[in-house]
Amino acid sequence: VRSSAVNIGYSVSWLALALLGAALVTRGLAVMRAPWGNMYEFALSGAFAGLAAFLVLSLKRNLDWLAVWVVVPVFALVGLAVTVLYTEAGPLVPALNSAWLIVHVSAAIVAFGAFTVAAGASIACLVIEWMRKRGSDAPWLATAPTESALDRFTYRLTAFGFPIWTFAVIAGAIWAENAWGRYWGWDPKETWALISWVAYAAYLHARVTAGWRPNRTMIIGLVGYATLLFNFFGVNILIPGLHSYAGI
Numbered sequence: 001v002r003s004s005a006v007n008i009g010y011s012v013s014w015l016a017l018a019l020l021g022a023a024l025v026t027r028g029l030a031v032m033r034a035p036w037g038n039m040y041e042f043a044l045s046g047a048f049a050g051l052a053a054f055l056v057l058s059l060k061r062n063l064d065w066l067a068v069w070v071v072v073p074v075f076a077l078v079g080l081a082v083t084v085l086y087t088e089a090g091p092l093v094p095a096l097n098s099a100w101l102i103v104h105v106s107a108a109i110v111a112f113g114a115f116t117v118a119a120g121a122s123i124a125c126l127v128i129e130w131m132r133k134r135g136s137d138a139p140w141l142a143t144a145p146t147e148s149a150l151d152r153f154t155y156r157l158t159a160f161g162f163p164i165w166t167f168a169v170i171a172g173a174i175w176a177e178n179a180w181g182r183y184w185g186w187d188p189k190e191t192w193a194l195i196s197w198v199a200y201a202a203y204l205h206a207r208v209t210a211g212w213r214p215n216r217t218m219i220i221g222l223v224g225y226a227t228l229l230f231n232f233f234g235v236n237i238l239i240p241g242l243h244s245y246a247g248i
Contacts, residue, residue: 006064013055013071020048020078030089036105037092039236043081045105046232047074049113053157057117065128065144069120100175107168112228114161115200118154119225122218125150129215151214155207158221162200169193188239192231199224 024044027035035041054070057063092101128144145153172193173183184190203220206212 009067010058013051016075017048017051017055020044020051024048027089031091033092034102034105036101037096038087039232040081040085040087042105042109042232043077043085045109046112046116047077047081049109050074050116053113053117065140066117066120066124069124070117073116073120098175098178100171100178104168104171104175107164107171111161111165111168114157114164115225115228118157118161119222121150121154121157122221125154125218126215147214151218154218154221158200158203162204165197165200169197188235189231192227192235196224196227196231199227
């Protein structure tokens with residue numbers, strides 16, 4: 001049975017999800033397109049996907065141990081979106097004005113949501129096992145999942161998100177041919193999308209290879225998530241290229 005504080009936390013999270021959904025719908029109505037044309041819009045969409053993935057999964061299993069590792073980063077992303085990344089509603093740049101925007105970006109957002117929860121679970125697992133080895137007597141550790149259960153949970157989320165991310169990369173290549181006349185040009189955004197794909201492929205390979213401890217495979221998964229974050233923040237803001245749609 002959940003405590004009243006935990007129930008309040010979940011209620012606030014569901015309310016936040018509804019407000020994020022409303023913000024995306026109203027933004028889409030304001031620009032009369034899918035609200036995925038700049039960093040501000042994608043940040044809100046990514047936050048929505050991550051929070052939605054966590055809350056939907058929490059309906060069928062006890063994820064109280066995971067909440068802080070997903071909800072806090074999601075709320076931080078929203079705060080960053082409305083303070084630093086905010087962009088006035090406006091039309092798409094010509095290269096983005098395509099039906100492939102919906103196909104490519106929606107797949108990337110779904111994969112990002114799955115990878116966000118997987119990253120949170122990986123961090124939670126590493127912290128939980130570290131505390132257990134130090135003999136911590138924190139009450140919540142008694143109800144936290146075992147390392148093997150956390151490993152399976154993280155693996156299933158990553159295995160779900162990986163083919164969707166693969167599809168997003170392939171769809172992006174097809175869109176690039178339509179927009180720029182070539183499928184692949186080693187643009188920074190394309191390169192880092194491939195790096196993320198390789199990192200998660202390495203995680204999945206290590207996960208099914210005998211002899212790899214869960215904590216080691218989870219670190220590989222976290223490296224993959226770090227490449228996703230750099231692709232979103234670092235490439236969009238710091239590295240010029242054909243995909244420079246930060247809007248800030």
